[in-house]
Amino acid sequence: MKKILALVLAAIIALAVFAGCKKTDKQDVKSEGVMTYAEYMAAEIDAEVVIEAYVQAKQSWWDNKATVYTQDKDGAYFLYNMACSEADYAKLVPGTKIKVTGHKAEWAGEIEIADATFEIEDGSYIAPAFDATAVFGTDDLIKHMNEFFTVKGAVVEGMDDGAAFWYSWDNSGEDGSDLYFKVKIGENVFTFTVESYLCDATTEVYGAVKNLKVGDTIDVEGFLYWYEGANPHITKVTVK
Numbered sequence: 001m002k003k004i005l006a007l008v009l010a011a012i013i014a015l016a017v018f019a020g021c022k023k024t025d026k027q028d029v030k031s032e033g034v035m036t037y038a039e040y041m042a043a044e045i046d047a048e049v050v051i052e053a054y055v056q057a058k059q060s061w062w063d064n065k066a067t068v069y070t071q072d073k074d075g076a077y078f079l080y081n082m083a084c085s086e087a088d089y090a091k092l093v094p095g096t097k098i099k100v101t102g103h104k105a106e107w108a109g110e111i112e113i114a115d116a117t118f119e120i121e122d123g124s125y126i127a128p129a130f131d132a133t134a135v136f137g138t139d140d141l142i143k144h145m146n147e148f149f150t151v152k153g154a155v156v157e158g159m160d161d162g163a164a165f166w167y168s169w170d171n172s173g174e175d176g177s178d179l180y181f182k183v184k185i186g187e188n189v190f191t192f193t194v195e196s197y198l199c200d201a202t203t204e205v206y207g208a209v210k211n212l213k214v215g216d217t218i219d220v221e222g223f224l225y226w227y228e229g230a231n232p233h234i235t236k237v238t239v240k
Helices: 002-028 037-042 084-090 202-211
Strands: 049-063 065-071 076-083 097-106 110-124 149-156 180-185 189-193 217-225 233-240
Touching: 037 049, 037 180, 049 076, 049 084, 076 097, 180 202, 189 202, 202 233
Parallel strands: 076 110, 189 233
Antiparallel strands: 049 065, 049 097, 065 076, 097 110, 149 180, 149 217, 180 189, 217 233
């Protein structure tokens, strides 16, 4: 009897595992007519694209247009000025699955989807942070454009005047403007940004960057945005 019960229990567990795998696999399958990430990246600039992805963060909403960071298990998609009502914008919480139709665009090296519309679908996914520490300074970095990432053990470098950060790219801004700061990763120095539309002056990361000191060792998280090269939008800073 014990042997029979053990076999039954093993069968139940196996079925449960199989059902869980099927659910995950189904979540990763694209709907008919929807591009894979590889197909999207291979498309020509200005081509119409149709993708399915999951909201990771919202940057801004204005005049019925939304700018949103999205991702699936294979890569990330930056949606710029997507048609969106204010009511629908409120529904785009992290993890929300959406189907997006628009045109592939490029601006200063950043690959994005413009002139887009969307519809909400069933499903949810939050992308884990990709550890990009070893990838900064290599040709592989661009392969992770717009992905949610982390870098560990970066060292804060001084700006041109020796300050730990600037308000705006040329230090012409004020409190509430974008924050720019430099970090050394390995042997290379990069400029990181706290995009004020994404993380405004009331957020923890904005305050953390204002309190940085040159020489601090930090871990960061953010989205690997691109502007004439890597220009990450940072959402979290932890001083070691």
